Amino acid sequence: MYEIGSEFNFEKINDRTDFIELLSHEAEKKNRYIEFLRCGRDAIGFVADDIIARSKTFDDDADRASKVFIPALSCDSMVKPFEVRGFEVVFYRLNEDLSVDKDYLEELIAFEKRPVVLVMNLFGITDTGALSQSLKAKNENTILIEDVTHIITEPENFLGGEGESLSDYHVGSIRKWLGVPDGAVAISKSEFVMGALTGETDFSVLRAQAMEEKTRYLDNGDQNLKTHFRALLSEAEDSLNDGLDPYIMSDLSADYLSEMDLDNLQHRRRVNYDTLYKALKELPLCGKAFKLYDKVDTDAQTPFMLQIVLDIDFMQRSAITDEGKSITRDMFERKLAENGLYAPVLWPIYDEARAVCKVASDFSDNMLAFWIDQRYSRFDMENVAEIFADTLSKI
Numbered sequence: 068m069y070e071i072g073s074e075f076n077f078e079k080i081n082d083r084t085d086f087i088e089l090l091s092h093e094a095e096k097k098n099r100y101i102e103f104l105r106c107g108r109d110a111i112g113f114v115a116d117d118i119i120a121r122s123k124t125f126d127d128d129a130d131r132a133s134k135v136f137i138p139a140l141s142c143d144s145m146v147k148p149f150e151v152r153g154f155e156v157v158f159y160r161l162n163e164d165l166s167v168d169k170d171y172l173e174e175l176i177a178f179e180k181r182p183v184v185l186v187m188n189l190f191g192i193t194d195t196g197a198l199s200q201s202l203k204a205k206n207e208n209t210i211l212i213e214d215v216t217h218i219i220t221e222p223e224n225f226l227g228g229e230g231e232s233l234s235d236y237h238v239g240s241i242r243k244w245l246g247v248p249d250g251a252v253a254i255s256k257s258e259f260v261m262g263a264l265t266g267e268t269d270f271s272v273l274r275a276q277a278m279e280e281k282t283r284y285l286d287n288g289d290q291n292l293k294t295h296f297r298a299l300l301s302e303a304e305d306s307l308n309d310g311l312d313p314y315i316m317s318d319l320s321a322d323y324l325s326e327m328d329l330d331n332l333q334h335r336r337r338v339n340y341d342t343l344y345k346a347l348k349e350l351p352l353c354g355k356a357f358k359l360y361d362k363v364d365t366d367a368q369t370p371f372m373l374q375i376v377l378d379i380d381f382m383q384r385s386a387i388t389d390e391g392k393s394i395t396r397d398m399f400e401r402k403l404a405e406n407g408l409y410a411p412v413l414w415p416i417y418d419e420a421r422a423v424c425k426v427a428s429d430f431s432d433n434m435l436a437f438w439i440d441q442r443y444s445r446f447d448m449e450n451v452a453e454i455f456a457d458t459l460s461k462i
Contacts (some may be wrong), residue, residue, distance in 0.1 A: 084329035086241075087321060093222040094254050097231060102253045103316040104263055105270060107216060107240035110251040112148035112310025113263055114212055114236045118183060119152060132210055135183040136175055138167065139424035140431065141415035144216065145185065148310035154183070157223040158420040159425055164361065173205045182206060182444030187214040188225070190374055191363045199233040211309045215239040217371040219252070219334055224368070226254075241254040244371070245332060246443070247320040252435075263315045266425035272315040273303035284383040331377075333369045335441040342445045343437060349376070356382050356459055372436040374413070379433060382462060396433050399462070403435075408454045410435040 087103060094101040104110045115135075122131035127302045139158040149156055160168040169184065176182040184202060186195045195213055202209050213234040215225045219241060226232050240248035249271045253259075258351060277299035284292040342364055346352060358376045377396055386392045396412070403410055413436050421428040437451055 076452070079194040081328050081330035084352065086324045086327050088325070088387045089329070090222050090252055090254075090285050093226050093244065094279050097226045098256075099226065099237075100255045100258045101231065101319065102259060102263060104251045104253055105249045105268065105314040105316055106144075106242065106307065106308060107214075107238065107251045108144040108148050108309075108310035109263070109313035110240070110253040111145060111212075111214075113253045113259070113313040114238055114255070115148055115152050115154065115310075116238075116261060116313070116407050117255065117259050118210060120214060121257075122181070128438050131411060132181040134179060135185060135363055137185045138189075139420035140165070140414070140416060141185075141187075141420065142416070144310075146417065149183075151309045151311050158417065158423045158427075160424040163192070163426055165189045165426075167195075167198055167431070169198060176236075177204065179208075181210060182208045183212065185212045185214060187216070188218050190360070190372065191218050191368045191370055192361050194233075195234075203233050207456075209256065210235050212236045212238060216243060218368060219244065220329065220369045221367075241324065242320070244383055246278060247323050248272075248278060248317055250320045250324060258462065263313045265315055267317070268314050269306040270303050270314075270318070273299050275317075277303065279283070288416060299307055302337070319441035332441045336439055336445070337365040339439040339448045340444060341365055341453055343373055343439055343448040344447060345453070347373075347374070348458050350452070350459075352456075352459055365445060370439060371437050374434055374436045376430060376435045377435065382459075386462050388462060394462050399458070400435060401459050402452065402462070406454045406458060408451060408452075408458075410437055412436075445457045 087317040091101055102110075102113060106285050118132050122133075133153070134155045134157060136157045136159050137146060137149075138161060139178070140161055141158070146156055155319060157175060159172045162168055172184070176184060184201075187193075187199060188195050197214070199211055202211065211234045213225065213232070213236070215222075218225055218240040219239040225237060235256050237252070239252050241247065241252060248303060277296040280292050280296035280299070283289070284296065292307055347357075347361065348359055354357060356378055358378065360374060360376075363370045379394065379396060382394050383392050386394060400410060400412065413434065414431060416427055417433045421431075439448065
């Protein structure tokens with residue numbers, strides 16, 4: 068039961084954290100260079116531009132980096148910044164636990180002159196440390212980019228902790244973690260050859276306006292506002308040109324990130340994740356109607372989201388309604404939304420990626436992700452599990 072009223076609890080006042088300074092300090096400790104950009108695809112595009120600029124120092128075109136290897140489970144915002152710059156994109160396979168099929172990837176890059184490889188610790192459960200070491204050992208000319216979007220709140224971890232990360236570059240989206248109009252990071256072992264563009268952009272302005280309107284909508288429930296801010300968010304995304312012209316992060320976001328409650332963000336996400344994971348695991352249909360992946364170690368890592376994969380075949384066979392017998396993931400997602408539970412789909416993937424990796428194809432077709440972020444409480448997570456279970460029982 069959701070608790071409203073009763074006695075006050077004691078709320079700890081946390082020290083505010085300058086997240087920009089934290090990231091910059093951790094990069095400086097590792098002798099790395101850092102740039103704050105508008106969004107994840109700008110960060111990837113910025114790094115791709117740096118790789119191209121450095122490749123121009125090679126007289127032999129065959130030695131220039133022109134092929135990038137990307138996990139099959141990648142959204143278009145990770146792929147298009149390379150495509151628009153003329154890179155040949157090659158997708159590589161993942162295992163059932165979403166880790167990289169290392170042998171497959173090593174075979175792909177073994178005889179490449181200067182392969183660019185993008186790796187990602189998906190949902191904080193697929194550590195890239197040993198993989199990076201193996202890839203560098205297989206081909207010492209490998210240019211390694213690590214997407215740290217899902218683990219970005221612990222830079223001391225992804226930059227190597229007591230050791231040193233083997234990645235040549237790190238990229239990550241900040242805006243996916245909290246309420247800022249824009250924000251991403253690019254980190255390099257060497258000083259970036261070029262700077263990012265400056266100035267106000269439609270993307271940041273439109274997103275800031277949309278966020279303000281959503282705040283008003285949450286206060287008054289005006290459906291017209293909801294329709295309008297959703298249209299603004301869509302327009303903002305459409306304004307991005309696939310990271311072809313990377314811009315620096317807006318002053319508005321920089322100001323917010325310079326004084327954020329990072330402790331609360333990390334604490335709430337860890338508690339919410341643990342609460343929801345436990346509740347879902349205890350459901351009778353866990354392992355039948357849906358699959359949970361290995362649990363994030365919340366003592367060491369702040370979770371991004373909690374992902375599940377539906378077993379649509381099982382759901383259709385056990386359905387108690389005619390509609391349920393033709394259920395799809397997207398239909399089930401809409402049913403959850405009708406009950407106020409929004410579980411986004413991550414991600415539609417390329418046909419070429421589907422052809423390479425059945426694991427990625429099945430995941431993309433059948434997964435849902437639950438928000439576990441700092442906007443919510445333990446009671447919200449218990450409510451999420453109840454709505455999910457109730458919806459499952461009625462199909």
